[in-house]
Amino acid sequence: MKKALIEIKDFSFAYASEKILKSVSLNVCEGEYISIIGPNGAGKTTLLKCLIRILRGGKGIIRLDGRFLAEYRQKELAKLVSYVPQGDGGGALFTVAEYVLMGRYPYLSPFTTFSAEDRGEAENALELTGTAHLAQRRLNTLSGGERQRVSIASAIAQGSRIMLLDEPTTFLDPRHENDVLNVIKKVNHNFGITVVSVTHDINHAALLSDRIVSLKNGNVMFDGPAGDIMDNRVLEKIYDKRFSFVKHPENGSLIIVPEVG
Amino acid sequence: MSRKTAVPFLFSVCALAVLALAPFIGMETIPLDSIINPVSGDTRAEIFWKIRLPRVILSFCAGAGLSVSGMTFQAIFRNPLATPFTLGVSGGAAFGAAAYLMAGMMISMLGLSGQSLSSFAGALLAIVIVYGLTRAKKGLSTATMLLAGVAVNFFFSSLILFIQYLSDFTHSYRIIRWLMGGIETVGFGSVITVAPFVLIGCAVVFFFTHELNLMSLSEETAISRGVNVKGIKTALFFAVSLMVGGVVAQCGPIGFVGMMCPHICRLLIGPDHNYLTPATFLFGGMFLTACDMLSRTLIAPAEIPIGVITALLGGPFFLWLLLGGSAERSILKQI
Numbered sequence: 001m002k003k004a005l006i007e008i009k010d011f012s013f014a015y016a017s018e019k020i021l022k023s024v025s026l027n028v029c030e031g032e033y034i035s036i037i038g039p040n041g042a043g044k045t046t047l048l049k050c051l052i053r054i055l056r057g058g059k060g061i062i063r064l065d066g067r068f069l070a071e072y073r074q075k076e077l078a079k080l081v082s083y084v085p086q087g088d089g090g091g092a093l094f095t096v097a098e099y100v101l102m103g104r105y106p107y108l109s110p111f112t113t114f115s116a117e118d119r120g121e122a123e124n125a126l127e128l129t130g131t132a133h134l135a136q137r138r139l140n141t142l143s144g145g146e147r148q149r150v151s152i153a154s155a156i157a158q159g160s161r162i163m164l165l166d167e168p169t170t171f172l173d174p175r176h177e178n179d180v181l182n183v184i185k186k187v188n189h190n191f192g193i194t195v196v197s198v199t200h201d202i203n204h205a206a207l208l209s210d211r212i213v214s215l216k217n218g219n220v221m222f223d224g225p226a227g228d229i230m231d232n233r234v235l236e237k238i239y240d241k242r243f244s245f246v247k248h249p250e251n252g253s254l255i256i257v258p259e260v261g
Numbered sequence: 262m263s264r265k266t267a268v269p270f271l272f273s274v275c276a277l278a279v280l281a282l283a284p285f286i287g288m289e290t291i292p293l294d295s296i297i298n299p300v301s302g303d304t305r306a307e308i309f310w311k312i313r314l315p316r317v318i319l320s321f322c323a324g325a326g327l328s329v330s331g332m333t334f335q336a337i338f339r340n341p342l343a344t345p346f347t348l349g350v351s352g353g354a355a356f357g358a359a360a361y362l363m364a365g366m367m368i369s370m371l372g373l374s375g376q377s378l379s380s381f382a383g384a385l386l387a388i389v390i391v392y393g394l395t396r397a398k399k400g401l402s403t404a405t406m407l408l409a410g411v412a413v414n415f416f417f418s419s420l421i422l423f424i425q426y427l428s429d430f431t432h433s434y435r436i437i438r439w440l441m442g443g444i445e446t447v448g449f450g451s452v453i454t455v456a457p458f459v460l461i462g463c464a465v466v467f468f469f470t471h472e473l474n475l476m477s478l479s480e481e482t483a484i485s486r487g488v489n490v491k492g493i494k495t496a497l498f499f500a501v502s503l504m505v506g507g508v509v510a511q512c513g514p515i516g517f518v519g520m521m522c523p524h525i526c527r528l529l530i531g532p533d534h535n536y537l538t539p540a541t542f543l544f545g546g547m548f549l550t551a552c553d554m555l556s557r558t559l560i561a562p563a564e565i566p567i568g569v570i571t572a573l574l575g576g577p578f579f580l581w582l583l584l585g586g587s588a589e590r591s592i593l594k595q596i
Contacts, residue, residue: 052485078487085485090339090478093532102475106487110468113535158486 003066005030005162005194006051011060012218013043013050020046021058022218030161033188033195035205035226038215039239044198045086047215048164051196052083064162078106082155084148086166092140096150099139100125103157118157125156129183145176152183163187165197169204181208203255206230207248214238230254265536268529272543279547280321283554284313288561315452320444320553320567321546322452323512324522326459326504328545329466331519332526332537333501336477337494338395341582342407344519345505349413350387351516354502354509356417356424357383359436361510363424374454374510381458381506387413388498442513442568444553451511458507463542465500469493470534477532515549515568517575522548524582 006028013021020043028034036044049055051062053069062069064080072080082103091099103125104118114122126132129149134142142150148168155163168184169177181204188195199205205212206226214222214229221238222229229235230253232242245254285291291305291313299306331344338348345351358380394409421440425433466473472493475483483490508515522545523537530536549567552574556567 049481054481054484074484074489075487078485081485083481083485085479085481090482091532093527094474094478095531098474098531098533099478102471102478102486105471105475108471113471 003030004028004063005065006196007061007063008047009061011047011050011058011062013046013055013058020218021050023060024215024218024220026213026220026223028162028194028196030194031188031192032211033185033209034197034211034213035209036196036198036213036215037200037202037205037229037238038221042215043218044215045166048083048166048196048198051164052081053077054083075106078158078160080160081162081164082158082160084151084155084163084165084168086170092138094139095135096126096131096137096139096142096153097122097135099150100154100157103154104159106158121159122153122157125153128156128186129153130179143176145172145179148172148176148180149183152180152187156187160193162194162196165195167198167200169199169201177204184208202229202235206255207253227253230256265530265533268526269536269540269543272540272547276321276543276547279550280317283317283550284309286554287313287557311448315449316444316553317550318449319452319455319511320550322455322459323444323508323515324518324549324552325542325546326455326462326508327515327519327549328522328541329463329538330501330504332523332534332541333466333473333497334519335523336473336534337497338406339477339479340406341524342520342579343410345384345501346514346516346519347407348387348391348410349417350384350391350501350505351509351514352414352417352421353387353390354380354384354506355440355514356420357381357386357506358439358510359421359424362436362439363428363432377454377458377507377510380510381502383417384502384506384509385499387417388502392498438566439513440568441566442515442571443564443566444512444549444556455507455511458503462500462504462507465496467538469497470538473497473534473538474532477534513566513568515571517571517579518545518549518552520582521575521578524578 004027006026008024008026011021011024012019024043024047036047038044046055050058051064051069053074064072064077101114101118101122104114104121107118108114123132126135129152131146131149131153134146134150139147139150152165152168165184169180172180184195184197185208187193197209206229209226211224212222212226212229213220216238222234230245236242243256244259246257247253248255285293291309295303295305296309327345331346334343334345334348335341358376360383361376361379390413391409395406421436425436428436472483472488475486475488476490476494480490523541526537526540526544530540549571552570553567556565556570559565
């Protein structure tokens, strides 16, 4: 049994009176690629935001790398966990290079500016995501797919062991979707970064991730190997709907096909 | 040298030139010779040292402080029209100072004048109100935010009117004249009252330039990159209140400087606060010094209140910001 890098136990979170997460327990091991699926409003994004402390005040236990979440200072937390929000749209006038370099913020000490090492890390992240040629472009001139890869580059520059992604491929055309998924795969395979990705794309989740966790109404509904999700007994409980499957011509794994008519 | 470094460098050269030249210019130009070799009985040296020079330094301080405050607000609220003036913080500061004037008190604490302190308190109160409004309604649009600012402004101007109503004639006149905004000073007294507020406030902002960059992206991104958003925002709100309070107490609510200067600088060098902050500090200082020069020369020997000049320049600029450009290129979306 590998060591759990993220341990969540009986965790709940409420906005005002509305309970979004009821009782979530979940372990993620170092180097795993986990997809979190589930219907809208299940609490997927809320869970990610609690892990990076954008949202505070949840009840229960979250431990990262053996330490309680509350013990981390924000900069320490950022060195361990990075976050790629959904449709990150701010900072229109910054150049890609400036933006990605900001990922190095947790390594800055007071009264200093980014070092040569920081710049090197930022350049590597641009290379890795295939966005080096965009370095001098302003963010507001990028396409959706480019923007998403640049967001991931900034998270890579952060040099953390865990990367949280919130619907990284929503709104992307198939080619850009593919580019982004390849980048995430590379981050996980080549660098051993633990990936937790929220998605609505069950097919890609099953094909790419090691494990799938499904949330519904603030509870964990399913937690198991990615292949096991392609089963109507499981999916019906999550989505209240049955699906049709076919075998993928390349590797024989099941994939969901759209309904006819 | 890239534009990002060239512009602040150029601005510092210009700022030195402006600071050196401005005291010579006025109703009567003072020749350099009369300063270097003062003849006894010549009042010009005295005018230079005791009136013009402090006034130039004061207007530079005020302009720098207001501009850096505006830049900070624009970054924190991620809104190009969010400045201490538009959001009613100047109004709050003015109310604080007017209340102090009415009471006719003369208090000072730790060497800081009571008027500045009560103006600081008013600014802080306004920030708490505006910030509370933005928190209560998450994702406040530009329009709602400006309306909230208008409401806060109305609230404080009504309070100021009420104070005027209660005051006797002399106090009331002092308040009206001061509300128009003006840089009048005799000796270095008022420079010493304003400068610490501006310098401390700016020092705080200069310390947090990296954080301002991240917060101008989005609060969530800033947190996930390790910024302690809550603490730093509180520190920056204090810094802005200090600057606005300090300046408004002495010079009145001078409008639009805090909105125009950061925008002009941003157009020149982009949004990186590591470079934008020094540029805005210098440009704001130069700008208000120039406005003050106009204010004392245009209809000399009379003076136009400086607030009138900045408002005459700022009004059209504000409209240009609101209406200018096509929808995508509109400056409103470019922060």
